Amino acid sequence: MSYQTTKDTPFPAKQTFPAPKNTYLNAASTVKSWLLTGDHKRIAILYLISVSFFFALGGLAASIIRLELTSPKGHFLEHETYNKMFSAHGIFMVFLFLIPSIPAVLGNFLVPLMIGAKDLAFPRLNLISWYLYTTAGGLILLGMMRGGVDTGWTFYTPYSSMYSNTNVSLMIVGIFIAGFSSIATGINFIVTIHTMRAPGMTWFRLPLFIWAQYATSVIIVLGTPVVAITLMLVVVERALGIGIFSPELGGDPVLFQHLFWFYSHPAVYIMILPSMGVTSEIISCFSRKRIFGYSFIAFSTLAIAVLGFLVWGHHMFVTSQSMYSSMVFSIISFLVAVPSAIKVFNWTATIYKGSVELSAPMMYALGFIGLFTIGGLTGLYLASIATDVHLTDTYFVVAHFHYVMVGGALSGFLGGIHFWWPKITGKLYDEGWAKLAAGLTFIGFNLTFFPQFMVGFLGMPRRYHFYPEEFQAYHVLSSAGASVLALGLIIPGIYLTASLIAGKQAPDNPWMAVGLEWMTTSPPPTLNFDATPIVTWEAYDYTPNDPEEARHAVINPALLEIHTGVDPLGDGMAGGLE
Amino acid sequence: MIKNLPLMPDQASSFAAQSDLIYWALTLLTVAFTLIVFAALAFLAIRYRRGSKADRSRPLHGSHLLELGWTFPPLVLGLLMFVWSAKLFSTMYGRAPEGSEQIYVIGKQWMWHLQHMNGIRENNELHIPVGKPVKLTMISQDVIHSFFIPAFRIKRDVVPGVYTSIWFEPTRAGKYHLFCAEYCGTQHSEMGGWIYVEEPAEYQKWLASGGRRTADTQPLATTMEAKGLQLYEQQGCGNCHDADGLSRGPSLAGLFGTTVKLKNGATAVADEAYIRKSILEPNDQIADKYQQRMPSYKGQITEEQILDLMAYIRSIGPRPSASTTATPVSSATSGTRVHTATAGKPNPNLTASNAAPSRGN
DSSP states (O other): OOOOOOSSOSSOOSOOOOOOSSOTTTSOOSHHHHHTOOOHHHHHHHHHHHHHHHHHHHHHHHHHHHHHTTSTTOSSOOHHHHHHHHHHHHHIIIIIIIHHIIIIIIIHHHHHHHHTOSSOSOHHHHHHHHHHHHHHHHHHHHHHHTTOOOSTTTTOTTIIIIIOOSSHHHHHHHHHHHHHHHHHHHHHHHHHHHHOOOTTOOGGGSOHHHHHHHHHHHHHHHHHHHHHHHHHHHHHHHHHOOOSSOGGGTOOHHHHHHHHHHHHHHHHHHHHHHHHHHHHHHHHHHHTSOOTTHHHHHHHHHHHHHHGGGOGGGGOTTTTOOHHHHHHHHHHHHHHHHHHHHHHHHHHHHHTTOOBOOOHHHHHHHHHHHHHHHHHHHHHHHHSHHHHHHHTTBHHHHHHHHIIIIIIIIHHHHHHHHHHHHHHHSBOOOHHHHHHHHHHHHHHHHHHHHHHHHHHHHTOBTTOSSOOGGGHHHHHHHHHHHHHHHHHHHHHHHHHHHHHHHOOBOOSOTTOOOSGGGGSOSSOOTTSOSSOOOOOSOSSOOOOSOHHHHHHSOSOHHHHHHHTTOOTTOSSOTTSOO | OTTTSOSSOOOOBHHHHHHHHHHHHHHHHHHHHHHHHHHHHHHHHHHTBTTOOOOOSSOOOOOHHHHHHHHHHHHHHHHHHHHHHHHHHHHHSSOOOTTOEEEEEEEETTEEEEEETTSOEEESEEEEETTSOEEEEEEESSSOEEEEEGGGTEEEEEOBTSOEEEEEOBOSOEEEEEEEOSOOSTTGGGOOEEEEEEOHHHHHHHHHTTTOSSOTTSOOOOOHHHHHHHHHHHTTTHHHHSTTSOOSSOOOTTTTTSEEEBTTSOEEEOSHHHHHHHHHOGGGSOBTTOOOOOOOOTTTSOHHHHHHHHHHHHHTSSSOOHHHHTOTHHHHHTSOOOOOOOSSSOOGGGGGGSSOOOOOO
């Protein structure tokens, strides 16, 4: 089982590997076998295709916005079209890409593999969740084709419920259904992680990616119903004239914001926590070192999930919210920064005395830490109430949440896709192109969004089609950066696709990683493992001292025993319950 | 090029410098922490790159001391920033100083309507004197807007159905952007204008011309309370609400700012929100000892008219309100008196300025 490696390439370069005989990909090839599959890995692929599609649409809308904003009075769009464009960008990106991206693609693929299970607890529910997602996507697309919406992704009342003449109800029904898709995935993960861990896989041996998926699922299950009902109430007010949010009908418009952000702030953590999980996996693997402060990272994940539910009011400091509520929300928002800081420092400390290899996934992970650090710290300007009064609803906020959601969540997603690509597809991508793309993405991202902090501080409000000329230089800089960023995002689409056709067969464990997912074939068989693995080692069991040796010796002896059918615990419980 | 890339907005209010101080303190923290993280990542990644000869003996997988070391500094710094910021915020969103210039703001798709107590109305422009606190009481006629003056570092949402308020003190004469910061529909990005902060002498001149700088001959504006009284007469409010009337409803003289006992046993302060609600939804808060007779005026009078009525009720309030005394110029220029009216009958001089009132119907 030992691989020949050369020093400079991450992959065992000169050696070729036979493709495994039975994999989830070649188990069946009919369209029906894909569309009616219960295999979590196939469903992950279905999700990957669909979220990529909607990401491309959202990106297209972003490109049009950035192009339009190079001139203070626009180039080619009407006000209404511009407003629909940023609404489309937000709706595609938030509801159809960021929220499902890591959980539904990587989580779906990896949760059972990482805990040593054959599948998720409810395979049919998993498939239903994808159909709900595609139905939601279809409805939202239909809404866009019928003219779109001009409310922004936030659907603030009473504009959305009483004033907008666009396809608000259709969009909301779409988002409502997308919410159920998230809930189905969340429940599936919670049950799976609780009940289906392999023997020996205790809670504190779980990879931190699993902790992150677990915390995310809890947020999804607790928060999504609230936003789903809230948005339905907008439809009720629009369609039936029942007063809930409109003062004209006796409602309270700010109530909507409370309910909306009660979910939508935690939703930010739905987007970022999974990326943090990915980062923990990658940093540890490419430093050949156990993660630093495992339990601190795990508990800070839970702390973020809990505190994240108590800060929604910081979106509303300048509304009619009482001054004293604002202060409470402000202090809790400062507190939520602490667990985030803990994570960043622990990742950094992980590298200490490690053996660092700057592979493409590692570049994305380091990029994640950098961008998330800036995104998180600029959040303090907005947690701080007095400065928030000036900065809220300006481009400063736009820059801040893009640093968190694009710099953070998207970097994590891309890092994860690269890290597990050989496992998912059984193919190796071109490492040179991947590194170039990771670099371009990082540079392009900063060029795009850093100027937005500056122009936001100057007072440029968000969602403005026309703007005063003195802001133009910053907008031009931002748009120029966006073209670099776009390039950095298009290139992976090309070389990853190319790897499917012409890529070399990946070995089972190209990174010499220690997670259970690497101890099966690439791609894995339909039921993931030949035999139920028995875990006798701690998570991240890496040794940095001799990198070459580490590469060869990574296959854990325990696993060899599994392969030979020996029960390493000697208690006759192999394959049984924990 | 530098000219095209300004680093800071103008500082033109008493809040601006304080707010910026917090901004730069946070920037210092952000830069410091970012540098620490970036430098550490870069240093460690280079020193411990694969194949380097760095000492890797006795690797560290955790340390409670270190965890405490990087948990507490961010915690303490965060709490300090919270206290500092909350203190400034409580001034910004707190009570406006006595003697503030009162301005009423109505937001509607897609314009700002601003009204001075002396009756001067402005659209998408606001003239104010330098060095004097200004209080804005704001309401929206349709969707949520947000009143944002970057040079003053203030912003507050303008919400339909509730009054919000904010105050500031301009410290530097000049022309500053006014933006709508809350997305409000098609022409959101054009719902803006200018704030003109003028030297007191300039401002007096502007007021003297009734807000019309060129046409001194134009008829002078009617004060808000005069318009309020006119409306009070037209609608026959006095039939029930006059102090010497039939007492079918509570007298409004001396009402503003007092605490009212309600039929259901609760009490309420007769502030702007209370009065607005009493006009639009009189069923909700019936004063003690009175029957519910009043019809709702919802849909019958505009937000502007409610504000006029408010100004009138305020003018016959128990104490000279900050706002009315704060417009001394009106007595000199607009021909109507400033009402520091004592509790009792409405000041008859109020009616002098405009159409003949017809009391009762």
